[in-house]
Amino acid sequence: MGRSSETNTNINNNVVEEKRVGVVGGGRTYVCTMTGPFGMEMHHWNRIWLSTAHILGFHGWYMIALGSVPRSVLALFFPLGYFAGMGITVGCHRYWAHRTFKATFPLQVLLMYAQTMAAQYPIFKWCRDHRIHHKYTETSADPHNASRGFWFAHVGWLLERMDPAVQEKEATLDLTDLDNDPVVRFQTKYYWPLLVLSMYLVPIWIFHSVFGSLGVYELVCVNYAMYISTLHITWLVNSAAHLWGSKPYDKGIYASENGLVALLAVGEGWHNYHHVYPQDYKAAELGAYGRNWSALFIDTFAALGMAYDLKTVAPHVVRARVKRTGDVKLHDELLGNQDEGDAECESEDDDEGTRLPPWGWGDPDIPLKHLAVTQTLRQSKAA
Ligand SMILES: [Zn+2]
Numbered sequence: 001m002g003r004s005s006e007t008n009t010n011i012n013n014n015v016v017e018e019k020r021v022g023v024v025g026g027g028r029t030y031v032c033t034m035t036g037p038f039g040m041e042m043h044h045w046n047r048i049w050l051s052t053a054h055i056l057g058f059h060g061w062y063m064i065a066l067g068s069v070p071r072s073v074l075a076l077f078f079p080l081g082y083f084a085g086m087g088i089t090v091g092c093h094r095y096w097a098h099r100t101f102k103a104t105f106p107l108q109v110l111l112m113y114a115q116t117m118a119a120q121y122p123i124f125k126w127c128r129d130h131r132i133h134h135k136y137t138e139t140s141a142d143p144h145n146a147s148r149g150f151w152f153a154h155v156g157w158l159l160e161r162m163d164p165a166v167q168e169k170e171a172t173l174d175l176t177d178l179d180n181d182p183v184v185r186f187q188t189k190y191y192w193p194l195l196v197l198s199m200y201l202v203p204i205w206i207f208h209s210v211f212g213s214l215g216v217y218e219l220v221c222v223n224y225a226m227y228i229s230t231l232h233i234t235w236l237v238n239s240a241a242h243l244w245g246s247k248p249y250d251k252g253i254y255a256s257e258n259g260l261v262a263l264l265a266v267g268e269g270w271h272n273y274h275h276v277y278p279q280d281y282k283a284a285e286l287g288a289y290g291r292n293w294s295a296l297f298i299d300t301f302a303a304l305g306m307a308y309d310l311k312t313v314a315p316h317v318v319r320a321r322v323k324r325t326g327d328v329k330l331h332d333e334l335l336g337n338q339d340e341g342d343a344e345c346e347s348e349d350d351d352e353g354t355r356l357p358p359w360g361w362g363d364p365d366i367p368l369k370h371l372a373v374t375q376t377l378r379q380s381k382a383a
């Protein structure tokens with residue numbers, strides 16, 4: 001606060017280039033230039049990167065299907081793929097982007113490593129894209145605007161030049177917490193060596209240790225086969241879970257409850273709820289672990305004392321919201337008809353209608369009502 005001169009942040013390594021240009025109204029304004037490696041625009045770089053990954057990845061799947069690579073490699077896809085996935089769902093999404101819980105330093109480092117392994121941009125850029133997605137969902141300022149159809153929301157947004165409205169609105173976004181986060185800064189600064197280590201060297205070494213007969217090319221293709229699988233599962237949250245499914249909590253938004261996406265994306269498919277209450281660490285109303293392994297992961301680390309201050313919303317509050325903006329019948333079906341009687345009707349804040357949707361816990365746009373109804377589980381002693 002109070003700094004007003006033009007300064008450059010050091011949080012760049014040619015992947016994310018941020019230029020702090022001043023202070024407006026006590027907040028900071030960013031100019032976001034989308035520069036990829038070798039000075040390329042990001043969408044040009046993404047075309048090369050994703051094309052290469054898909055050619056080699058599909059060849060990997062082809063060899064697995066034919067049996068020229070042992071099909072038992074799939075047994076390693078699940079632990080390795082889901083470890084990387086937890087870096088996205090628990091780390092990038094629920095911890096850094098939405099601040100739904102707090103984590104000890106060792107857990108932050110673990111999540112940062114897993115997130116790097118998933119190779120879906122550095123945490124800083126991933127979270128910036130995601131916060132703007134929540135605040136401007138289905139508008140031209142939404143990076144993966146689902147109103148432009150499945151292909152654009154799924155992957156097209158990475159292959160085209162970004163809409164200027166995204167950069168314009170991102171310039172108003174408060175990213176102070178990420179800018180000041182030492183783990184995020186470390187990852188951004190050393191992104192490329194960390195990526196080579198976590199995405200290539202370690203998993204390929206693990207595949208080689210278990211399947212020593214595989215040659216280098218086969219190992220690389222198998223690793224890319226796993227990579228593109230985790231990519232498409234993540235992308236389904238932006239595409240399928242915004243286009244298909246039920247809307248028990250808010251009928252007025254695209255985001256939907258999609259059980260299949262929740263199953264594949266370890267709990268990230270309960271998207272209608274998530275867009276209504278992005279501060280909830282479960283990203284779903286129910287804590288059932290069957291289709292929410294990410295909640296299981298957080299609860300497990302909470303039991304170990306490494307995750308704490310878990311944010312959630314009381315069922316009677318959710319129920320009242322359902323009555324106000326959602327569909328009671330669909331909600332009954334989702335919960336197995338557990339009507340809790342006449343919930344006190346959740347009222348809107350006076351200014352809720354004029355606020356933008358919040359990106360999560362810590363966003364000044366979060367309605368006062370949300371602050372009042374959000375519960376904190378496993379509170380830290382200092383709280
Ligand atoms: Zn989200």
Ligand SMILES: [Zn+2]
Nearest residue numbers: 133238255271
């Ligand atoms: Zn969404």
